[in-house]
Amino acid sequence: xxxxxxxxxxxxxxxxxxxxxLLYAMRVVALSRAAxxxxxxxxxxxxxxxxxxxxxxxxxxxxxxxVQKDAIAGLRQDWLxxxxxxxxxxLSKLAFVVLLVQGPIFxxxxxxxxxxxxxxxxxxxxxASRSVWTLATMVLPLIAFAALTRNLMEAIGAGFAVGLAFxxxxxxxxNTSAAIAERSGIGWILSSMQSVCxxxxxxxxxxxxxxxRKVIASRWICGAAVVAAFAIQxxxxxxxxxxxxxxxxxxxxASAIQVHSGSGGGADLNGTSDNQVFLMVPVMFSGxxxxxxxxxxxxxxxxxxxxxxxxxxxxxxxxxYPVSSSAQTVERLYMPKELVGPLKRHPVRMEMDLSLTLMxxxxxxxxxxxxxxELGDGRGRCALRTNFEASQVEVRCRVxxxxxxxxxxxHEATGKTGHSPRFDCNGDYSPWKASVESGAIxxxxxxxxxxxxxRIGDPEMEPADxxxxxxxxxxxxxxEPVAHFTRQLVIPDFRLGKRP
Amino acid sequence: xxxxxxxxxxxxxxxxxxxxxxxxxEGSAYALIGANGAGKTTTxxxxxxxxxxxxxxxxxxxxxxxxxxxxxxxxxxxxSENQEMPVSLTVGDYLDYLRPFYxxxxxxxxxxxxxxxxxxxxxxxGHLSHGMRMKMALACALPFRPRLLILxxxxxxxxxxxxxxxMESLLPQADEMTVLISSHELSEIEGMATHVAYLDExxxxxxxxxxxxxxxxxxxxxxxxxxxxxxxxxxAEWLNVRAAGNVxxxxxxxxxxxxxxxxxxxxxxAVRNVDAQPMGLRSIFTTLARSRKG
Numbered sequence: 185x186x187x188x189x190x191x192x193x194x195x196x197x198x199x200x201x202x203x204x205x206l207l208y209a210m211r212v213v214a215l216s217r218a219a220x221x222x223x224x225x226x227x228x229x230x231x232x233x234x235x236x237x238x239x240x241x242x243x244x245x246x247x248x249x250x251v252q253k254d255a256i257a258g259l260r261q262d263w264l265x266x267x268x269x270x271x272x273x274x275l276s277k278l279a280f281v282v283l284l285v286q287g288p289i290f291x292x293x294x295x296x297x298x299x300x301x302x303x304x305x306x307x308x309x310x311x312a313s314r315s316v317w318t319l320a321t322m323v324l325p326l327i328a329f330a331a332l333t334r335n336l337m338e339a340i341g342a343g344f345a346v347g348l349a350f351x352x353x354x355x356x357x358x359n360t361s362a363a364i365a366e367r368s369g370i371g372w373i374l375s376s377m378q379s380v381c382x383x384x385x386x387x388x389x390x391x392x393x394x395x396x397r398k399v400i401a402s403r404w405i406c407g408a409a410v411v412a413a414f415a416i417q418x419x420x421x422x423x424x425x426x427x428x429x430x431x432x433x434x435x436x437x438a439s440a441i442q443v444h445s446g447s448g449g450g451a452d453l454n455g456t457s458d459n460q461v462f463l464m465v466p467v468m469f470s471g472x473x474x475x476x477x478x479x480x481x482x483x484x485x486x487x488x489x490x491x492x493x494x495x496x497x498x499x500x501x502x503x504x505y506p507v508s509s510s511a512q513t514v515e516r517l518y519m520p521k522e523l524v525g526p527l528k529r530h531p532v533r534m535e536m537d538l539s540l541t542l543m544x545x546x547x548x549x550x551x552x553x554x555x556x557x558e559l560g561d562g563r564g565r566c567a568l569r570t571n572f573e574a575s576q577v578e579v580r581c582r583v584x585x586x587x588x589x590x591x592x593x594x595h596e597a598t599g600k601t602g603h604s605p606r607f608d609c610n611g612d613y614s615p616w617k618a619s620v621e622s623g624a625i626x627x628x629x630x631x632x633x634x635x636x637x638x639r640i641g642d643p644e645m646e647p648a649d650x651x652x653x654x655x656x657x658x659x660x661x662x663x664e665p666v667a668h669f670t671r672q673l674v675i676p677d678f679r680l681g682k683r684p
Numbered sequence: 685x686x687x688x689x690x691x692x693x694x695x696x697x698x699x700x701x702x703x704x705x706x707x708x709x710e711g712s713a714y715a716l717i718g719a720n721g722a723g724k725t726t727t728x729x730x731x732x733x734x735x736x737x738x739x740x741x742x743x744x745x746x747x748x749x750x751x752x753x754x755x756x757x758x759x760x761x762x763x764s765e766n767q768e769m770p771v772s773l774t775v776g777d778y779l780d781y782l783r784p785f786y787x788x789x790x791x792x793x794x795x796x797x798x799x800x801x802x803x804x805x806x807x808x809x810g811h812l813s814h815g816m817r818m819k820m821a822l823a824c825a826l827p828f829r830p831r832l833l834i835l836x837x838x839x840x841x842x843x844x845x846x847x848x849x850x851m852e853s854l855l856p857q858a859d860e861m862t863v864l865i866s867s868h869e870l871s872e873i874e875g876m877a878t879h880v881a882y883l884d885e886x887x888x889x890x891x892x893x894x895x896x897x898x899x900x901x902x903x904x905x906x907x908x909x910x911x912x913x914x915x916x917x918x919x920a921e922w923l924n925v926r927a928a929g930n931v932x933x934x935x936x937x938x939x940x941x942x943x944x945x946x947x948x949x950x951x952x953x954a955v956r957n958v959d960a961q962p963m964g965l966r967s968i969f970t971t972l973a974r975s976r977k978g
Contacts, residue, residue: 185785192781196772253770259734262769262824265762267754267785 185269189276193253194284200249204242205288211235212296215627216582244326246285248339251277251330256393258334274394281323290315293624300582300625303562306617307624310585313617314624321379328389332403346410353414368481369541369665370428372614378413385409421482421499422670425539428613429668438542438667440471441478445675446512463497463519465534467673468512472542477663479609481539485517487678488533495523527680534678538671541613543589546662553577553594553656560588560662564628568658574650575635579658581628585617586610589663594632597655603634613665632658685710685832685862686731691740693726693886700726702886703740708864713876715894716866717969718883724866725766727883728836731864732762745832758786761825761861764836765818771810775803775820786828794827800853815846822853832862839869847872870966880965884976894965901968902939902960906932909954919947923975935971936960 194201215232254263254273263273290311297307329346333339389405392398429435446466465485469478485497498518515536526532551557554577556567564583571578577594589609595602608630618624634653686708693701701723708714716724729735731744733752742749745756752760769778779798783789798805801819804812812820818838825833833854839847851872858876867873874894881891892900904922906912912927921938936944939960948955963971 188781188784192770192773195777196770258768259729260764260766260768262767264734265732265757265760266782267758269754 185272186276186279189254189268189273190280193250193276193280196253197246197250200246201284201288204239204246204285205292207235207242208239208289208292211239212292215625216296216300243285243289244322245336247281247323247326248330248333248336250280250285251327252333252335252339255334256331256397257399270394274390277327281327282319286315286318286323289318296625297582297584301556301558301565302582302584302625306561306563306584310618311624313585317616317618320383321375324386325382328386328393329406331390331393332399332406346406350410350414369479369611369613370424370481370668372612373424373427374416374419376614377419378416381412381416382409385412421484421539422537425481425668425670429670431613431615432667432669433664434666435669436667437544438540438669441540441542441669441671442470443536443538443671443673444468444470445673446514459521460498460518461521461524463517465515465517465536465675465678466512467515473544475545477543479541479543479611479665480515481541481611481668483515483517483539484537485515486535487519487523487527488535489526490530490532495520524680527678531677531679534673534675536673536675538673540669540671541665542667542669543663544666545591546588546664548659548661550595550657550659553653553658559583559660566628570650570653571631574653576631576633577653577656577658579628579630579632581630583626583628585624585626586612586614587626587628589665590628591659591661591663592630592632593659594634595657595659596634596652597657603632606630606632607663609663613668685712686714686742686744686864688727688731688742689740691727691730691737691742693723693730693735693737700886701730701737704883704886704888705740706881706888706891708862709879710862712878713858713863713865713873714879714881715870715873715877715965716864716881716883717868717870717965718866719973721885722883723886724883725764725836726886728764728834728864728866732760732834754785758788758828759831761828761830761833762836763818763821763825763834763838765814765838765840766836767817767821769809769817769821769824772808774806774808775812775823776805778809778820779805779824782824783827789828791827793829794823797823797826797853801849815842818842819846819850819853822850826853826857829857830861832864833858835863835865835867837867838865839867839872851876870969871964874965877965882969882972884972889972897965897968898962900937900939901963901971902936902944903963903967904934904936904939904944904961905957905959906948906951906955907957907959908932908951909956915951919943922947923971930956935963935968937971 211232214235254268254277255261293311293314294304294307297310298304329343330339333342385405385408389402389409392402392405432438444467446468472478482499484499487495487497489495547560549557549559551559551566551568553568554570556565558564559566559581563585564581566579566581568577568579570576579592587608587610589607589611591605591607593602593605608628618626634656686706688704688706691701691704692699704723704727706716706727716727718724726735730737731742731749733749736750744752745759747753747756773781775798779794783791783794801823803816803820803823809817809820822838835854839850842850847869855876863876865873865877877894879891879893880897882889908930910930912930912932914925914927914932918925918934919938921936923935923937925932925934927933941960944958944960948958
């Protein structure tokens with residue numbers, strides 16, 4: 185009877201299904217046009233983002249409506265007194281949502297990718313990855329949530345209440361692991377843990393609702409799910425990173441890398457806020473291979489005074505800037521102002537726990553600064569042009585799945601003059617191709633200024649103009665994380681000194 | 685066919701059922717009567733596993749009502765004034781939808797009921813009047829020839845013409861099944877009920893066959909040869925005792941000629957005439973309701 189119930193729901197909701205699909209199609213068209221046709225105006229991307237939000241809302245409402253066509257909560261529904269197998273009912277709803285709500289999105293994602301010139305294998309993989317993620321993190325929780333409420337208004341009201349409760353809890357704790365992880369590549373681990381946790385609660389709710397109709401108990405479970413998902417944010421960072429280390433594609437690649445105190449062994453103060461100062465600590469890396477980069481995911485530091493008093497500094501996180509093996513770099517930490525005096529008077533012991541990721545270069549590509557080009561074997565496609573003010577080259581790419589970390593550099597055709605490279609890394613170490621957040625087809629909007637920036641290799645340092653851009657090329661190199669590792673740096677006699 | 689034992693149900697602070705016990709014999713037409721809020725709908729919802737009792741057990745077709753499976757539900761027809769059906773479907777679409785769920789669905793019977801009730805198959809359920817919806821609910825409950833038909837206030841809010849159509853469609857099949865009906869429209873169900881149960885504030889005050897109930901209740905007028913006065917002590921079976929002129933009036937809820945004669949004989953003064961008239965279900969219900977209030 186699964187298809188029989190399915191057909192009934194189609195009769196009741198076909199116009200909503202088509203409406204939601206149409207909305208998503210409009211979003212696809214708007215974002216595609218914004219990326220390739222009209223990069224100069226900001227209106228179309230905004231339309232695309234508005235349509236993305238509307239499409240998400242429409243999808244959520246549609247899922248709730250479909251479930252509530254045979255609502256579980258309530259006492260008046262006709263189906264309750266009919267000989268309908270609960271399993272058939274549940275499977276019918278799941279099939280409907282997967283095929284007719286997620287199905288069109290899946291197909292349109294693929295169409296968007298193919299229309300944008302992306303390779304079919306990459307596009308299908310990204311669309312499938314995104315669909316699975318959407319099912320697990322959005323659709324199934326929505327089905328469970330809809331099963332707790334009698335009608336759409338009740339669901340919307342309860343949704344606002346749950347969202348508000350979660351938002352208030354979130355805003356009360358800004359420095360949880362999750363908040364910090366979001367700014368680095370390991371955020372996917374916490375969000376995955378939250379998703380698994382929510383999925384377990386979802387299964388409990390669906391089981392209780394569809395087979396026992398225990399509405400009150402299920403609503404309590406829903407509340408517990410919100411609290412549990414929130415509590416997961418408090419899993420210590422070190423343990424989350426330890427999980428990430430197990431996902432290293434080549435864990436041994438970082439075994440030779442060491443961290444040392446930079447020259448001078450001291451530090452400088454730079455900038456202050458009301459009660460904190462920036463402490464600039466010189467740091468050097470050794471054992472980093474040629475062309476490799478080390479990205480700092482998190483630095484946790486503490487100062488131990490001769491008296492034994494320990495002061496924990498505010499952690500630095502998400503600084504996904506590359507660190508060269510050959511050069512000294514600076515670790516910028518927040519420090520309470522009251523420590524400045526003691527630090528000037530006598531040396532202290534500084535301990536730093538660094539969570540790091542070794543990145544190796546992947547594919548390289550050179551593309552004309554005015555035209556279109558493929559990116560990474562059909563994974564992406566870019567349109568490039570000089571902007572209206574003739575001050576920068578705008579690169580607009582569509583990529584299947586999440587955007588890889590990449591180094592972008594503009595090279596002029598004449599005189600081999602280059603401009604400052606840009607390292608763009610959203611920091612997502614997740615093993616999947618795409619998630620709900622990334623979308624199946626992602627956008628890369630990179631601007632490479634040439635008029636006001638320094639010209640590397642130009643002894644005269646003359647500002648470039650549009651004429652210099654004739655025949656110019658953009659070099660892009662992707663970077664892949666190969667090893668996640670931790671190191672500890674101890675500076676026994678740390679003192680304030682000259683700025684490194 | 686249906687048995688409930690010591691069933692309790694509470695909504696917040698309101699105790700809807702207080703140890704309800706009842707038994708519906710197979711083949712009977714069992715009328716559940718009681719004032720608004722007496723617990724009739726709650727009882728039926730517990731029997732249909734729409735609600736779960738706090739305490740006590742209920743069995744329907746020999747199965748614990750909490751374990752009613754599609755197998756049992758395929759033998760139960762249910763009509764309620766509160767039934768929510770998919771408003772965007774047409775009457776015909778919904779009949780088409782329901783048909784495959786019942787192995788014993790009789791299309792000829794369905795067509796006959798639809799014709800008799802003059803149901804517009806092409807009209808959306810949401811566009812039907814209340815009366816039409818009730819007729820449609822009946823049309824969805826009868827074609828599979830249920831062993832048990834449960835009707836929860838089916839006649840409420842229907843005009844007399846629709847009531848007649850409803851009952852005319854129901855009655856020809858009522859003999860083939862057990863019927864449990866809760867209703868305020870006592871005159872309509874009087875003709876079909878074989879058993880009656882009276883529910884008051886969540887308690888069952890009595891349940892008995894219609895013939896026993898009719899035999900038990902009499903409206904009695906005793907004409908005296910002097911001014912009548914309400915006796916200070918009357919038998920417990922006498923309800924709504926009042927005097928007007930030289931007539932003493934009451935309802936005897938435990939009527940027997942000998943006992944009534946003896947009770948009247950013990951009254952002081954000469955009795956000119958005793959008139960004991962059988963009562964309709966409606967009169968019995970209002971008498972009981974008033975005496976409970978009093």
